[in-house]
Every structure is written in structure tokens, then in C-alpha cells.
Amino acid sequence: MAEPTRPGEARIRRFSLRLLVGAAVAGTGLVLILTIGVTRPGEEPAVSPPAAAARTVEPPPAATAPPPGRAAPEDRPRESDLAALDAWSNEVASATKLPARLLAGYGRAEMWMRAEWSGCHLSWATLAAIGQAEAVGTGPLPVPEEIWKQWAARAGGDGKPPDPADVDDAALTVARSLCSTGADLATAQGWWGAILGTPALAPQARLIFDTATTLAAAAPR
Template structure:
């Protein structure tokens, strides 16, 4: 989805023999206020809502504690979030200060059309409100079965909500870091993104966005 950033074709020097340019969060143990201030500073440079940047950064910091060998960078989550929902802004949706989307974000029915695979309903419509086919949900576009496995409480409010960017970003981070992946390794990074969506053009677009976000954040 369009987010206002350039989308150049990656060159051979940076693709596929490298991981996207990451940005290290300045303070590895920030307070909520300092993390929010960092996100607010970057928001206009990246054209990403500050609350989304804060959610991606929060997920990076949490994974640095729980899965330090994964080396997840917030820029990878931002690349995914940019493609999946324009950081919670697709279809006129906005992100509230608490990270909830102003209205639910639903993907199209996974009925085999529009280049989708067929995924029959797995949750009786309880999560995605579709009793015939599954649909992806929320700013990071989880399908019900994947959310059931990886859903997380990213903001510590006791709720696990696919329509909250803090929860969805942490869930995406957990998913990308599954197994023994080290996302500083280009092959592991590519495999992680392809596990999210096994399409080469998707991999390329996530790389370009994540790399651009990293470079613009210095």
C-alpha cells in the first residue's frame, strides 16, 4: 500500500545478500515517555503514525529480552506494517492513542480469488466475522488460526486484540522469530518474511520499506 516513500528496485549490492538497514533504538531501556518521544520525533520523517512506531519499537525491545538471538529490528515490523495496512491507515482507518484501530481492518475473503489461497472458515466467524472463509485481521493482517497461535498482549492491558497495533506488532515479532531464526542473517530474514507471505514481490517490497525506514531514521 502507498505510504509516500520511494520504492526503488533493490540493487544487487543490497539484495538479496543483506538484511534491511536496521536502526537501533537509542535507549535499550526507555521509559514509556521516552519511547513515545522517540516515535514522535521519527513520525514526520517516515510518514508513520507515532503510535505505530512506538508499537514497533516496543516489540523490538520485548523480543530483545525474550528472544535476544533473533535480533529483530523494529524497521522490519514497520516494513510489514506498511505493506499490510499502511500502518493502520488503510481504507480511511486511523490509530487511536491506545493503539486500537478506529474501525476494524478486514482482509478480503480467502476464497481463492484475487490471487489468494482458499482458507475455509476456521473460527466460526468469531474473530473475523466470516463464517464461510477466513479473513486477515488488524493492522498486521493475521488470519484467525495464526492469531490463535501467536496473538500477544503488547501493551499490557490484559487483552489480546488483533486490532491493536501494540498487540499485533508483538505477535508479528514472535512469529518472525519462531524457531532458531536470526534476523541479522539475510537468509533467515528472507525466510521469516516469506513465512508471513510466500510471494517474492512481497519480500522485495518489505525489504525496500524496511531498508528505507532504517536509512531515514538516522
């Protein structure tokens, strides 16, 4: 026969259960750290940004998303991806006539987003098109102040603060902003919503779309 519960025991057990559940919920916040291939041994790993509220901007009638073009290299969590990224950026630079250093930054941001936000499907071609629309030339993407304040991140994982003059940091920051709603940028709804929902990019949306399409076609898979 089971021993009867003494007065007060039930209350203590319920309180203990609530503490355990609360600790478990708090613990899930720790499962945000991701190590991806562009984070070399000894560097600080990436942390997934929090999802923002979905944008409600509708795409133009019959709109499509730009094709992705040739994907950046696959992430290799336990070894450096730099050689593969350099080879990829040089090949894409030859096809698109864009600087390889810029393309490496765009490709690195695409790789990070695969790990941090796998459902975003952001292509380097969109980042490159934004850079072209903003007349970057051979420098980093211009990042609007409001985007930098909310989404700035250090792409190298070296513990230093993000730098808007750094090609990789700027590309990663814009990528995080575009993926922040959790939308799928491989779809018309997701892509146009991300671009049109960003005030600094909305006026250039059509140019960004056309440029991304041209770049993707120039560097096929």
C-alpha cells in the same frame, strides 16, 4: 569403616535421585517469566514463546538483510519506558512520516523481542515495512489468523486477552511469529527465511525489504 548398605537401600537411593532430576527439569519451565521495561509495576510480565522448528527457505542470490535503523529505547526493568518510547516514536515519525502511535507499537515489539528472544535482532523497520506493504495506514498490523492463533500476546501485560485491533498486540504477535524459529533476522538467511517462510508475507517479500531499507535509512541511528 563405612556402614554397609542394607538390601533395598541402593534401589531407594536411585529412585530418589530420579525424582530429584525430574523435578529439576520441570522447574526449568518456570524460568521463562521476564520483566521488561514496558511492563509497569502491577502488570503481568512477558513469557518467552517456545522455539519453533527452523525454516529452511533460502534467501535470493546475493541477498542481504535490511539495515536496522535507529534502535528503540533500551529496556529498563524496574521503571517505566513509556516516556522514552514516546520520545523515540515522535522523532522517528518526524523522519519517516509514519504515525507515531504505530511506531510506538513497532518499537515496543522490538523491545520485547530483545528480552524474549535476544538473538532474533528484529528491527521495528521490518514491522513497519510489513505494515506499509499490507496498507495499514493508521491502524494495527493485519495479523493472519494462523499467526494470531499461535502467537497472540498482550503487549501491555495488563492481564486482558490479546486484541488484534490493538496496535501493540498486533505488532507483538507478528514479531513473535517472525522470531519463532530462533533465526537471526540481522542476517540475510534469517530475515529472508522468516519473511518467505510466512505464507501471508512471502508474496510481498521484496516490497517489505525495500520499504524496511528506506525506513531504516530515513531514521538513522
